[in-house]
Amino acid sequence: MIQIVIIFFVILTVLFLLFRLAPGDPVSRMVDPDMTPEDAELLISQLGLDQPLGVQYVYYLKNFFMGNFGNSFNYGEPVIKIIWDRLPNTILLFTTAIILSALAGIFLGKIASWHKGEKTDTVMTIGALVTHTVFLPWLGLILIWVFAYKLDWFPITGMISEDVWLDPDVSFLTKFLDVLHHMVLPLSTLFLIHFGSYLLIMRSSMLDTLKEDYILTAKAKGLKEKVIRNHHAAPNAALPVVTSVGLSLAFSINGGALTETIFTWPGIGRELVMSVSQNDYPLAQASFLLIAIVVLLSNLVVDILYAYLDPRIRY
Amino acid sequence: MALLEVDNLSIGYQTPKGFLEAVEGVSFSLEKGESLGFVGESGCGKTTIGMALMRLLPRNGSVKSGHILFEGKDLLKMSDEEMRLARWKKIAMIFQAAMNALNPVHRVDDQIAEAILAHDPTSSREDAKKQIEDLFQLVGVPKDRMRDYPHQYSGGMKQRAIIAMALACRPKLIIADEPTTALDVIVQHQILEETKNLQKEFKISIIYISHDISVVADVCNNIGVMYAGQLIEYGSRAEVFGSPAHPYTKALLSSYPTLTGEKDKLEPIPGEPPNLINPPSGCRFCDRCPSARASCKTESPAWVELTPTHSALCSCIR
Amino acid sequence: MSMEKPNKKRLNRSPWMARFLGGWAIYKQNLLGKIGLTLLAMFGLMALCSFIPPLVDPMYQPMIGVDPEISCSTGPSIRHWLGTDFMGRDILSQLLAGARVALMVGVSAAFMSIVLGTTIGMIAGYMGRFIDTLLMRLADMIMVMPTLLVVLILAALFGQLNIWTIVLIIALFRWPGVSRVIRAQTLSLKQRPFIEAAKVAGASHVRIIFRHIMPNVLPLAFLYMTFRVTSAIIIEAALAFLGFGDPSTVSWGMMLQWVWKTGHMFKAPYWLLPPGICISLITLSFYMLGRAMDEVLDPRLRDEEQAG
Numbered sequence: 001m002i003q004i005v006i007i008f009f010v011i012l013t014v015l016f017l018l019f020r021l022a023p024g025d026p027v028s029r030m031v032d033p034d035m036t037p038e039d040a041e042l043l044i045s046q047l048g049l050d051q052p053l054g055v056q057y058v059y060y061l062k063n064f065f066m067g068n069f070g071n072s073f074n075y076g077e078p079v080i081k082i083i084w085d086r087l088p089n090t091i092l093l094f095t096t097a098i099i100l101s102a103l104a105g106i107f108l109g110k111i112a113s114w115h116k117g118e119k120t121d122t123v124m125t126i127g128a129l130v131t132h133t134v135f136l137p138w139l140g141l142i143l144i145w146v147f148a149y150k151l152d153w154f155p156i157t158g159m160i161s162e163d164v165w166l167d168p169d170v171s172f173l174t175k176f177l178d179v180l181h182h183m184v185l186p187l188s189t190l191f192l193i194h195f196g197s198y199l200l201i202m203r204s205s206m207l208d209t210l211k212e213d214y215i216l217t218a219k220a221k222g223l224k225e226k227v228i229r230n231h232h233a234a235p236n237a238a239l240p241v242v243t244s245v246g247l248s249l250a251f252s253i254n255g256g257a258l259t260e261t262i263f264t265w266p267g268i269g270r271e272l273v274m275s276v277s278q279n280d281y282p283l284a285q286a287s288f289l290l291i292a293i294v295v296l297l298s299n300l301v302v303d304i305l306y307a308y309l310d311p312r313i314r315y
Numbered sequence: 316m317a318l319l320e321v322d323n324l325s326i327g328y329q330t331p332k333g334f335l336e337a338v339e340g341v342s343f344s345l346e347k348g349e350s351l352g353f354v355g356e357s358g359c360g361k362t363t364i365g366m367a368l369m370r371l372l373p374r375n376g377s378v379k380s381g382h383i384l385f386e387g388k389d390l391l392k393m394s395d396e397e398m399r400l401a402r403w404k405k406i407a408m409i410f411q412a413a414m415n416a417l418n419p420v421h422r423v424d425d426q427i428a429e430a431i432l433a434h435d436p437t438s439s440r441e442d443a444k445k446q447i448e449d450l451f452q453l454v455g456v457p458k459d460r461m462r463d464y465p466h467q468y469s470g471g472m473k474q475r476a477i478i479a480m481a482l483a484c485r486p487k488l489i490i491a492d493e494p495t496t497a498l499d500v501i502v503q504h505q506i507l508e509e510t511k512n513l514q515k516e517f518k519i520s521i522i523y524i525s526h527d528i529s530v531v532a533d534v535c536n537n538i539g540v541m542y543a544g545q546l547i548e549y550g551s552r553a554e555v556f557g558s559p560a561h562p563y564t565k566a567l568l569s570s571y572p573t574l575t576g577e578k579d580k581l582e583p584i585p586g587e588p589p590n591l592i593n594p595p596s597g598c599r600f601c602d603r604c605p606s607a608r609a610s611c612k613t614e615s616p617a618w619v620e621l622t623p624t625h626s627a628l629c630s631c632i633r
Numbered sequence: 634m635s636m637e638k639p640n641k642k643r644l645n646r647s648p649w650m651a652r653f654l655g656g657w658a659i660y661k662q663n664l665l666g667k668i669g670l671t672l673l674a675m676f677g678l679m680a681l682c683s684f685i686p687p688l689v690d691p692m693y694q695p696m697i698g699v700d701p702e703i704s705c706s707t708g709p710s711i712r713h714w715l716g717t718d719f720m721g722r723d724i725l726s727q728l729l730a731g732a733r734v735a736l737m738v739g740v741s742a743a744f745m746s747i748v749l750g751t752t753i754g755m756i757a758g759y760m761g762r763f764i765d766t767l768l769m770r771l772a773d774m775i776m777v778m779p780t781l782l783v784v785l786i787l788a789a790l791f792g793q794l795n796i797w798t799i800v801l802i803i804a805l806f807r808w809p810g811v812s813r814v815i816r817a818q819t820l821s822l823k824q825r826p827f828i829e830a831a832k833v834a835g836a837s838h839v840r841i842i843f844r845h846i847m848p849n850v851l852p853l854a855f856l857y858m859t860f861r862v863t864s865a866i867i868i869e870a871a872l873a874f875l876g877f878g879d880p881s882t883v884s885w886g887m888m889l890q891w892v893w894k895t896g897h898m899f900k901a902p903y904w905l906l907p908p909g910i911c912i913s914l915i916t917l918s919f920y921m922l923g924r925a926m927d928e929v930l931d932p933r934l935r936d937e938e939q940a941g
Contacts, residue, residue, distance in 0.1 A: 003770075003773070007773070007774045007777060010774055011774075011778075015786075018786070018787075018790055019790065022790035022791055023790075023791065023792075129917065129920070129921075130913075130917065132920075133863070133913055133916040133917040133920055134909075134913045134916075135867065135870060135889075135909050135912040135913050135916070136867075136871070137870075137871060137874045137886075137889060137893075138889060138905075138908070138909030138912065138913065139909075141889070141893060141898055141905065141909070142905075142909070144898070145898060145899055145905070149899045150899075247776075249777075250776065250777055250778060250779040250780070251779070251864075253779045253782070254779045254780065254781040254782065254868075254871065257779075257781065257782060258781075258871055258874075258875070261875065262893075269782075272782060272785060273785065273875055275789075276785050276786065276788060276789040276877070277875075277876060277877075279789065281789065284785075284786065284789050285786075288782060288785075288786050291779065291782060292777075292778070295777055295778075295779065296777060299777065
């Protein structure tokens, strides 16, 4: 736990240094060139940009904890408001995708291992291999092209349909379904890319687990095959998958940012990409920090989950 | 009718290098309440026999020929489902290296209850829990440890829990494969004593598999000595230890130290057992046998009956 | 001393060759490995061929070559086997050039991260204690970072990045994975008698690390290199796709960016499909290569196929 805090502080500090030391005028990075001189003066003193580096750092930390990231050049609004707005969208998409792909990977990997060498296994393994190695943005584009453009089953962009959400008479359920409808394609993209690796890990983990002594004991106890598979082998075999989810979180969030960008899903990842291309430094910095927090916290969650699932750690 | 009658059992494994004949032509019988010990070095086939009795041979293993009659029914001819129901209820097994025999993610009592409930659908969880309490008392594990996970147990406790689990369905026969190898001598002794008591109390037949003669000598009524897949001597404890007939048995006995008795020189047996992928015709022990004759290499030895209860597979006796 | 060295080198080489040939024999049996190698050979060929089209006619230049008669995206034709992009540039030449870039980026980044990761892993494992903890904490921190996004931030601060800078940054963020494995290997090797013997003989730490430990961890390092290649290629492609790649290099990711940003996504499948297929296939082939090599190096995986 403490580790996470330390890591975060290091990231915070490195970012601070980078922004101050990179070529160009650091002041222009934090202050919108379109601002009036008086506002600019105010902001500079608020952020301590006219002070020596050490003092600036203190200001920086203080501002961070107060949630003051300055104003976005593009939106003209406080950065904190923007990223706070975007956060739930990212969490919704990302968390759902990871959980679904992990569960699918565990379930299918278990089945693949049980049918090892047969057609079912070959199909699943090849499927996992292929989907896992497809280039994510390209997969997203293909999905849009086929399902949104050609077949018109899903919307091409965005998270919501304005006409649905702006209509005051529309029920919550309809709004919720609308979001889901928009979520299908981006979710599928993330899901397809990730479940393959979990499937392969679960499969090999099951094959290893099935060689264990306690499986032999279970068979000797005269238990049914299904019970041995699902009750004895799978819970043990699923543990490495959980670990793998944690290890690949950084990679997954890359994919998350790409997916949001392609599908115009209003999340933090997309915000980061856009703010970087538009030189909206305050927003870029804050988005990056928030993503870093998300990744670190997710790691923590996975660690806790693993400790909960494995009694050897819990007790 | 004997509880268990094994007739001319031959078992082999398909390996990349060829077909390995692990067990050849083994026959023995076991009465109710009796204990039989199988002794021999690693690779002699004793574990294979145990696994075959439960029909738990690995995928590349198969019974080539023979019958296993348990309470009159041939186990080898039973359907998979019938065998599954018979496992643990009729015959239970305690495996070699049982340190990992319990599933680490489930509590100990749940695993034992599972066995009970699988074979007696009429009993409830409460009944099962009560039975487990009694079993734990029997084997000497404190009741308050029932809800623990296996990794929280010491080695000796784990072994006792496993014995309790084996007794859970009151089987007629328990096959114990090297159950005490991983334990220190003191715990080993305790468990052996408890095993003997349990056997007397419940009239369970036990097949005890070990490479350690001293252990087998302690617990078993009858002894079977195995070498290179064959049963080479069979008799009561007194007969096999008192008057061993087969040269291998003699060599085996003299390679073990005795705590009391004279300080003789320990005599290891030189050489190695033959490769069972192409087992030699003739006596399989002759290369290492001190009393081998020229004919031993080509002629298969025959069973020689020394007493109605004591026989050995050797051409050089009498 | 100087007489010893040549002999030692020869002795060291023979067991290496023997191991390599032995490994090759096992590798050959693996279907996955063979497919992977074939695909890679195909990409290698593509990369080599990338020099040909511009020599045929300057209009086939992937970046600046424009067909004088075409100024929009057209489908496949005799002149342009895969058609042209929105500026009238030949797509096939771009595809071939992309192969060259992908292999270059992938292999360089992977190689650098392996060198870094192996060195750090060996030092951490061998030195132990404070240095070990320090290095591994550093590795942990870097591992948590999403590489792509880090490069994005750096692009924001330092402007458009040159391809080699991108390669370097990728390498700097991918070494932790390798170093963990190498460190574990080093830890187990450290206990072995031959290391003790070297210490007793008075070998310095540096000598022990590079002379004795390194040869034993190298096969593992190479295995992980194959995985690093795939992630390097993907990161570069993703960067280019988002528009942060090196504008003077034509990569597959860049091609996808063009097709996407110029709105030809739905109209030009001949332009949309090839780059994506290539990226995916090259990733797949390196992955297969890695899996096959895994089997060569880890006997347990081999036996599974035979005994089961």
